[in-house]
Amino acid sequence: MSYSAAPFDTSHNMAHVLKDVGYFVNIIALALSGIQYTVILKERNQIIKNQYEKISESEKVKDEFINIAAHELRTPIQPILALSIFLYGQNGALENYREHIEIIIKNSKRLQKLAEEILDAAKIESHSLTLDPERFDLLLVIHNLIRDLGSQIRNDNNDVIIRFFYDGKKVEEKGLNENDGGDALYIHADKNRITRVLSNILSNSIKFTTHGEIDILVQNVKNHLSVKIKDSGPGIDKAILPKLFDKFITGSPSGTGLGLYICKYIIKAHGGNIWAENNPSNAGATFTFTLPLNKDG
Incomplete structure (x- = not known):
């Protein structure tokens, strides 16, 4: 049995090694890039989700606000309108209708208070309510x-x-x-x-x-x-x-x-x-x- 040593081309084999290393480096880089991209996507998705929730909550508050305001404003308006129509068709001294007028005044004040509350709440939400000390x-x-x-x-x-x-x-x-x-x-x-x-x-x-x-x-x-x-x-x-x-x-x-x-x-x-x-x-x-x-x- 005889042995012979095959020539070893160092530069050729090193090139293959470097090529393989480069291949794996690219795979790792792509993987890391994918992870980083996934993290960015998750962050952006969370931002979009938070903004959507804020908009949804804002719309919900706005709808609730409109419903309450419409109901509460209608309550004092009805007696004001009804009694005003009634008094318009009457003859005689106002003294005879003092009770009716008092009801109109009471509900007008209530209406004024409701309007002030709604306006102030809107100013608070828009950060525009100011003080006059x-x-x-x-x-x-x-x-x-x-x-x-x-x-x-x-x-x-x-x-x-x-x-x-x-x-x-x-x-x-x-x-x-x-x-x-x-x-x-x-x-x-x-x-x-x-x-x-x-x-x-x-x-x-x-x-x-x-x-x-x-x-x-x-x-x-x-x-x-x-x-x-x-x-x-x-x-x-x-x-x-x-x-x-x-x-x-x-x-x-x-x-x-x-x-x-x-x-x-x-x-x-x-x-x-x-x-x-x-x-x-x-x-x-x-x-x-x-x-x-x-x-x-």
């Missing part, structure tokens, strides 16, 4: 509001007493004349919108309190003020309480469910906080909001 006496605003809401108590036949306290002391009308050394609490805020917040919470308290007391407690605490409105009504449904200040949440069959949502935005825009809680032993509810006090106040 000024210096004013908060105690006087609250007192005037209590006086104005007296008609709501009478119309609802409620046996309710509203009591007003500032720093633990009961506030009387005669004690609101600053020139005579009476109480005053000047703050720098949007007077109309703060009045809206107070009016909304107080109106709700009156609506749900058929008898008993509603206490308004204003306190000056260090660098901020606290306003509590405590009623003796049935309290807030525990299922509703955590989302009470969300859009379209309401504890009654009527209403847009926008009032407290707007209140929250207004107070937050002023740098304050707002919340609600049930009183102990299910004895009504308390709404509290805070506002910062500054040197302009």
Whole structure:
């Protein structure tokens, strides 16, 4: 048996090795490229999905908003239109139709409030709701509001007493004349919108309190003020309480469910906080909001 050594062409064999290596490198590169492309596709797909969900949610909110607005606006319009047509065909002194006119005025005010809520909610959604701050006496605003809401108590036949306290002391009308050394609490805020917040919470308290007391407690605490409105009504449904200040949440069959949502935005825009809680032993509810006090106040 004989052995012979075949010549080994180093350069030729190295070329084959490099060719094979290059082939595998290309396969790995394609695989990695495919993985990277898949990751990009998944990311883009998630972005598209998120955008679609946002659009769908926006459309859902818009439809719900339109349905609620249409229903609530129709309610006060019907008696206004019917009574206006009735009065148009009558002869005689207006004094004979005072009750009819009062109903028209009441429903016109309700219609005005609904329109304001819808417009404010739309401004909040478009981030275009602005504040117009000024210096004013908060105690006087609250007192005037209590006086104005007296008609709501009478119309609802409620046996309710509203009591007003500032720093633990009961506030009387005669004690609101600053020139005579009476109480005053000047703050720098949007007077109309703060009045809206107070009016909304107080109106709700009156609506749900058929008898008993509603206490308004204003306190000056260090660098901020606290306003509590405590009623003796049935309290807030525990299922509703955590989302009470969300859009379209309401504890009654009527209403847009926008009032407290707007209140929250207004107070937050002023740098304050707002919340609600049930009183102990299910004895009504308390709404509290805070506002910062500054040197302009």
